[in-house]
Amino acid sequence: MKTGIIVAMDKELQLLLPLLDSSMAAVEINGFTFYQGLIGGKEVVVGKCGIGKVNAAIGALTMIDTFHPSLIINSGVAGGTGSGNPPLDILDVLMPSAIAYHDVWCGPGTVPGHAAGCPAMFECPLGDDVRAAIGAKDGLLASGDIFVDDRQVLDRILKLYPEASAVDMESAAIAQVCHLKDVPFVCLRVISDTPGEEGNAAAYSNFWTAAPERTFAALEHLLRLL
Numbered sequence: 001m002k003t004g005i006i007v008a009m010d011k012e013l014q015l016l017l018p019l020l021d022s023s024m025a026a027v028e029i030n031g032f033t034f035y036q037g038l039i040g041g042k043e044v045v046v047g048k049c050g051i052g053k054v055n056a057a058i059g060a061l062t063m064i065d066t067f068h069p070s071l072i073i074n075s076g077v078a079g080g081t082g083s084g085n086p087p088l089d090i091l092d093v094l095m096p097s098a099i100a101y102h103d104v105w106c107g108p109g110t111v112p113g114h115a116a117g118c119p120a121m122f123e124c125p126l127g128d129d130v131r132a133a134i135g136a137k138d139g140l141l142a143s144g145d146i147f148v149d150d151r152q153v154l155d156r157i158l159k160l161y162p163e164a165s166a167v168d169m170e171s172a173a174i175a176q177v178c179h180l181k182d183v184p185f186v187c188l189r190v191i192s193d194t195p196g197e198e199g200n201a202a203a204y205s206n207f208w209t210a211a212p213e214r215t216f217a218a219l220e221h222l223l224r225l226l
């Protein structure tokens with residue numbers, strides 16, 4: 001079983017690559033560089049897609065069509081919403097049971113957030129037992145092409161999804177590609193800040209000193225369980 005791991009940013013990739021064993025090999029395809037090796041004794045292919053939905057979708061499709069993974073994991077960071085039951089705190093690791101678009105509307109007669117030809121929400125296949133084992137929390141992850149740092153934007157998202165626990169910019173696009181290609185998809189995101197709260201931009205910047213180790217520790221634990 002080969003697992004694909006996708007991150008959005010170079011700083012995430014540089015924290016992830018040291019987990020690979022020394023036999024990793026790099027392959028460049030469609031402008032993306034993929035690294036193959038082992039994490040926790042499990043065969044993986046790792047790639048950075050870039051920020052946003054289009055980058056995420058192309059990166060995911062390239063990985064799937066080239067390496068044929070049995071599972072895709074998206075790992076990285078997300079902003080907390082202050083909502084959910086209970087709300088997530090900074091440094092919490094989220095493994096959402098569902099992911100949805102917050103910036104999609106296909107016109108009159110359609111439901112906001114619902115991408116054409118897809119389910120209203122993309123469900124992740126792993127359950128509460130796995131979530132508990134790796135120390136992650138559950139919640140809805142709302143995804144869109146917006147870096148959310150404004151309270152009015154966050155309020156609009158929560159009006160659409162009052163139960164949303166976190167927001168990001170790539171997960172729903174990767175989930176949609178996986179849905180269309182019939183590849184199971186799991187997401188692990190560590191909460192970096194709460195958009196709209198005082199000092200959230202500074203919290204996001206300072207977050208990178210240590211916190212991503214949490215999500216990659218959870219990722220390594222997850223791979224050992226698979």
